[in-house]
Amino acid sequence: AQKITQTQPGMFVQEKEAVTLDCTYDTSDPSYGLFWYKQPSSGEMIFLIYQGSYDQQNATEGRYSLNFQKARKSANLVISASQLGDSAMYFCAMREEYNFNKFYFGSGTKLNVKP
Amino acid sequence: ETGVTQTPRHLVMGMTNKKSLKCEQHLGHNAMYWYKQSAKKPLELMFVYSLEERVENNSVPSRFSPECPNSSHLFLHLHTLQPEDSALYLCASSQGAELGNEQFFGPGTRLTVL
Numbered sequence: 001a002q003k004i005t006q007t008q009p010g011m012f013v014q015e016k017e018a019v020t021l022d023c024t025y026d027t028s029d030p031s032y033g034l035f036w037y038k039q040p041s042s043g044e045m046i047f048l049i050y051q052g053s054y055d056q057q058n059a060t061e062g063r064y065s066l067n068f069q070k071a072r073k074s075a076n077l078v079i080s081a082s083q084l085g086d087s088a089m090y091f092c093a094m095r096e097e098y099n100f101n102k103f104y105f106g107s108g109t110k111l112n113v114k115p
Numbered sequence: 116e117t118g119v120t121q122t123p124r125h126l127v128m129g130m131t132n133k134k135s136l137k138c139e140q141h142l143g144h145n146a147m148y149w150y151k152q153s154a155k156k157p158l159e160l161m162f163v164y165s166l167e168e169r170v171e172n173n174s175v176p177s178r179f180s181p182e183c184p185n186s187s188h189l190f191l192h193l194h195t196l197q198p199e200d201s202a203l204y205l206c207a208s209s210q211g212a213e214l215g216n217e218q219f220f221g222p223g224t225r226l227t228v229l
Contacts, residue, residue: 004157033214043203045220052215091158097214101146101170105158 001026004092006106013082014114020067021077021109023092031097034075036066039089039108048090051075082113117141121206121221128196129229136191136224138206146211147189148218149181152203164189165211196228 005024013019025034036048051059051066059066067076079086092106119140128134140147149161163171164183178200180192189206203225207218 031214035217037220043205043223043225045205045207045218047217047219050215050217095214100211100214101163101165102160103148103218107157 002106003027003104004094004106006092006109008109009107010110010112012112012114013079015084016081018078018080019082019111021079021090021092021111023075023077023106025073025075025092025094025104027073027094027096029096029098033095034066034068035093035095035103036064036075036077037091037093037105038086039091041088045091049077079111084113084115087111087113119206119208119219119221121204121224123224124222125225125227127227127229128193130196130198132196133192133194135193136204136206136226138189138191138221140187140189140206140208140219140221142208142210142219144208144210144219145186146209147183147186148207148209149189149191150205150207152205152223153201158205161191193226196226198228201226201228 032053034051038046049059049061049064051068058068063080065078089108091108094104122137146165148163151159161175162181167183178195182190203223205223206221209218210216
């Protein structure tokens with residue numbers, strides 16, 4: 001089974017609007033971490049935000065927030081007030097405590113911000 | 116230099132060539148990773164080194180040979196590659212002690228095998 005599933009290959013959003021990128025995950029480890037990365041066309045992966053499985057609050061970093069629903073095993077990324085520079089690929093990733101050295105990545109969502 | 120650097124940024128090679136990709140991290144991390152990113156495929160983990168020991172090898176063909184001489188440097192030696200090996204090769208590093216320690220990525224090497 002896929003560890004990380006991102007079901008939206010591509011998304012469009014109007015500049016200044018909010019957008020939600022979906023991510024579901026599969027693990028039986030009670031301790032894990034969830035990450036979101038941004039990959040602009042230049043290729044470099046940029047870390048955005050982290051959520052630990054035991055964190056009580058949803059993570060926030062500036063315009064990025066993570067909608068963590070543990071029972072549903074979902075960790076959606078919310079980008080508020082989209083900017084043209086947000087156009088990029090976005091990857092959800094997971095790391096499990098029992099297999100600490102591995103990061104599992106989803107297939108990504110291509111976000112296009114329209115002016 | 117700061118962060119994670121990779122050289123070369125672009126590489127074109129024939130199937131009979133031997134070449135090496137280099138990755139260097141200036142972050143004091145103790146784990147380093149090689150990933151392959153092909154068009155329309157998820158990021159594929161190839162190798163993981165933790166404290167200079169290889170701890171993951173994801174069924175990668177032997178024509179890819181990693182080397183980690185110290186905690187700051189990681190190489191990927193390439194020989195007799197196939198056209199399907201053309202991809203973006205990303206190096207990353209992380210500090211392994213905490214679950215929440217994210218990976219820092221280099222800019223990647225765009226490899227084309229003719």
